[in-house]
Amino acid sequence: MKKGIFAGLRCVAVFAATLLLCFALLLLSALIPNGAIEENMKASALTFKTAEAFPSSGGTLNTVSDNYADAILLGISWNMGRGDPITAILDTGYNSGGKAGANYGLYLTVFEGADPDTDYTRYAHGSAAFLRFFHLFTDIKGVKLIGGACILILLCLNLALLFIKGHRGLCAALAAAFLLIGFWNISLSLEYIPTFIIALLILPAYILLEKRGDTPLLLLSAAGGTLTAFFDFLTTETVVLLLPMAMVTAIRGTESRLGNLRENIFLYLKNVAAFLGGYGSLFIFKWAAATAVTGENKFLAALSSAGQRVNGEIEGINGPLSALPAALLANLTAALGGEDGARINYPLAIGGTLLFLGLLASFIFLFRRPDVDFTAGGLLLILAAAVPLRFMVLSNHSYLHCFFTHRALVVTIFALLAVAALNTRLCPVKKGKKKIKKRGAKG
DSSP states (O other), X not given: OHHHHHHHHHHHHHHHHHHHHHHHHHHHHHTSOHHHHHHHHHHHHHHHHXXXXXXXXXXXXXXXXXXXXXXXXXXXXXXXXXXXXXXXXXXXXXXXXXXGOHHHHHHXXXXXXOOOOEEOTXXXXXXXXXXXXXXXXXXXXXXXXXXXXXXXXXXXXXXXXXXXXXXXXXHHHHHHHHHHTTGGGGGGSGGGSHHHHHHHHHHHHHHHHGGGOSHHHHHHHHHHHHHHHHHOSSSSTHHHHHHHHHHHHHHHHHTXXXXXXXXXXXXXXXXXXXXXXXXXXXXXXXXXXXXXXXXXXXXXXXXXXXXXXXXXXXXXXXXXXXXXHHHHHHHHHHHTTOBTTOSOOHHHHHHHHHHHHHHHHHHHHHHXXXXXXXXXXXXXXXXXXXXXXXXXXXXXXXXXXXXXXXXXXXXXXXXXHHHHHHTBTTSOOOOOOSOSSOTTSOO
């Protein structure tokens, strides 16, 4: 009992430290004079001025850019340099541009000094900090290139770490998962980038610390949840938690120290609690702080928006029961390269998924080991199912925004490929003790 309380207090400390660092970063960026970034901000504003809100570079859903969200983020970023910096980073808003749209609103903001007319305090908009820093020497195009390069470098570092540690099957599974979601398209939009950088940045820590017990994993999950809430705006938030947990499960499975199903389910629940604790607490802090500086209740608008993401009506979809499978099918369509303009392609979504699962099952059948690890397989299947479950829980959001939420399927794909890796001769399993040490004994 005492150990659990102590671990909880450490998670709170990690959350507090992460929150402090995040908002200190945002405050420092707000202290950069707008004059220092004006030239590059104007170049970015001109890039968006006449651009389509949701263009598709390849004619498919998975190549859609979210210029609408990026223009809003740039507007918020610029507004953080106006007035009192503390108020500016908490009372966040943008100019909607009226009938011309948010892209034109950005132009009005930067070129004509238009004031924000739309409240957007429900998110922390942490990415605005890096936008302000990077706009000291480049514009939006350069920022996207930097983001894409960071993802590629971090992915390569993770693959190298797995390869060096002898987890070559898992290395191949991670590489294949990122290839299958078309990771090179993540940099199409600023808003798509943060969760993947966070996930790939903390994944090595999970890999290196998982032998020290479960407490370090809880602390990493608390930090990951806080960072996700700070930088993300509800895109692929599950990747930050589920990809590391799938990796830890697979590594422990390959080394025959996974333990039983019950204690691993309990581990997942603790990590979910730590992640959601950090995630939810940062939102509460942001809303409370924004309420304090503005004198307006920012909780009502934020909670109303959250309700819309879960229960909001979807045009062409009759009722919530129809919305659940529609959200999943839309994301499968996007992941499989469905054409832009049609959210659901039933033959592609169902047929492509069955083909993938059939090929995977055939591979396992042909190369299976005699000692199949049902515990590891079952746990990885639970993690694989968590992403489709998220799509259905937030059905309105997942359906409408499937052109970016589908990338969370990197977790599902990796988990399924890891099942294949663990249960075939191509991924040798080290025999040994079930557990190296008692859970949480160190860290």
